[in-house]
Amino acid sequence: MKRIDWTTLDESGREAALARPAQSRSVALREGVETIVAKVRGHGDEALFELTARYDGTRLEGLEVSDEEFIAAEARLAPELKAAVIEAAGRIEAFHRAAAPTPIAVDTAPGVRVERVLRPIGRVGLYVPAGGAPLPSTAIMLGVPAAIAGCREVVLCTPVQADGRCDDAVLFAAKASGVHRVFKLGGAQAIAAMAYGTETVPRCDKIFGPGNAWVTEAKLQVAGDPAGAAIDMPAGPSEVLVIADADADPSFVAADLLSQAEHGPDSQVLLVSPSAGLLDRVAIEVERQRAVLPRADIAARALAESRLVQVADLDEAIAVSNRYAPEHLIIQTAEPRALLDAVESAGSVFLGEWTPESVGDYCSGSNHVLPTYGYARSYSGVSVASFQKQVTVQEVTAAGLRVIGPCAATLAAAEQLEAHRRAVTLRLAAMDATA
Numbered sequence: 001m002k003r004i005d006w007t008t009l010d011e012s013g014r015e016a017a018l019a020r021p022a023q024s025r026s027v028a029l030r031e032g033v034e035t036i037v038a039k040v041r042g043h044g045d046e047a048l049f050e051l052t053a054r055y056d057g058t059r060l061e062g063l064e065v066s067d068e069e070f071i072a073a074e075a076r077l078a079p080e081l082k083a084a085v086i087e088a089a090g091r092i093e094a095f096h097r098a099a100a101p102t103p104i105a106v107d108t109a110p111g112v113r114v115e116r117v118l119r120p121i122g123r124v125g126l127y128v129p130a131g132g133a134p135l136p137s138t139a140i141m142l143g144v145p146a147a148i149a150g151c152r153e154v155v156l157c158t159p160v161q162a163d164g165r166c167d168d169a170v171l172f173a174a175k176a177s178g179v180h181r182v183f184k185l186g187g188a189q190a191i192a193a194m195a196y197g198t199e200t201v202p203r204c205d206k207i208f209g210p211g212n213a214w215v216t217e218a219k220l221q222v223a224g225d226p227a228g229a230a231i232d233m234p235a236g237p238s239e240v241l242v243i244a245d246a247d248a249d250p251s252f253v254a255a256d257l258l259s260q261a262e263h264g265p266d267s268q269v270l271l272v273s274p275s276a277g278l279l280d281r282v283a284i285e286v287e288r289q290r291a292v293l294p295r296a297d298i299a300a301r302a303l304a305e306s307r308l309v310q311v312a313d314l315d316e317a318i319a320v321s322n323r324y325a326p327e328h329l330i331i332q333t334a335e336p337r338a339l340l341d342a343v344e345s346a347g348s349v350f351l352g353e354w355t356p357e358s359v360g361d362y363c364s365g366s367n368h369v370l371p372t373y374g375y376a377r378s379y380s381g382v383s384v385a386s387f388q389k390q391v392t393v394q395e396v397t398a399a400g401l402r403v404i405g406p407c408a409a410t411l412a413a414a415e416q417l418e419a420h421r422r423a424v425t426l427r428l429a430a431m432d433a434t435a
Helices: 011-017 027-056 067-076 079-099 136-149 168-176 187-196 213-223 250-261 276-290 296-303 314-324 336-342 357-362 398-414 418-434
Strands: 002-005 104-109 112-120 123-127 153-158 181-184 206-208 239-244 268-273 307-310 328-332 348-351 388-396
Touching: 027 187, 027 213, 067 168, 079 136, 079 168, 104 398, 112 398, 123 136, 123 187, 136 153, 136 168, 153 168, 153 187, 187 206, 187 213, 239 250, 239 314, 250 268, 250 276, 250 296, 250 328, 250 357, 268 276, 268 296, 268 314, 276 296, 276 307, 314 336, 328 336, 328 357, 336 348, 348 357, 388 398, 398 418
Parallel strands: 002 307, 123 153, 123 206, 153 181, 239 268, 239 328, 268 307, 328 348
Antiparallel strands: 104 112, 112 388
């Protein structure tokens, strides 16, 4: 990990210190995804079978996971894993149900009622990757809020394994979370199938979920096409920023850093502290723990581009974090909650030494599908609201129009929109004539 003294850097140096690696949108990547998307749009299921054989190395007899396959997957799973999935789903449901938007109705003037009503997005598509490792937790994080929102149909795509099966835990988590249909599809072709529909895969209104560069590029392309589908948020590599003081446990901090670094070689890891001694101790501990990890090489590649940042004090540490806008922010200080009000931009915050980021990934109840690559400045993580449309309704009585009509007419005249003005004044005149 690279050591940086924030206090000695000028503005350009600080900009460089927090710069994320450029996301690849190479010509080859864009054109490759365009080819896949066009093939799926033009040839439907036939293209999906062909692309699955080419990229996943297996020839499928059918694209959709059958009831028998769900039953067999559940039978193969260890009881403790099934219990953990159910337990996690319960807490995720409890939090998301409590945090869900609610309808409102407000009288903004006598005789003027304005409401907000909620409607679920009709059909949503969830993507659960399985490249480096299958992610049943993502199936829960996406399936549970979709079910609470009341989406009419929830479909999920996840890559098939060489034996022609999807991961057993992903299938169990999908079923436990209320997903209606699952398809054996991965990569850009899965995104294209959900965005445009095929003979078998239904067209979805919005697509959710993380993925590799090909999946991300496909999501961006279909979102930019009026005939495509909306997406949850822009995505980048997973990342964590830890703020720690001199008394933080270096083994805990190192474990948190490594839990992100093992995601992939492009994961981002930052430790920000006013304590030079703590930075030194954590650097040693990171290498000690990394050496025994099964994904040690992946973590090492991520750590090579990561940062140890020394700051003047905790206020400056928060300023650095807000500037970076991390996906995950961990605060391991003597009084972590005292810093929370100053946090402006973060996907999810973890307070105190007993709150590893891992619990948010799996089972605390919050959602782990979060904005990355600095998008936490303007985006929020997935929630029930992500699966809903908020529709406003207004109802005005004759008396109400007398109260607010002149305001509308004046503003319409200022904007030189005569038809707008007359839509109000004609009604007011009709009232006067009747009176």
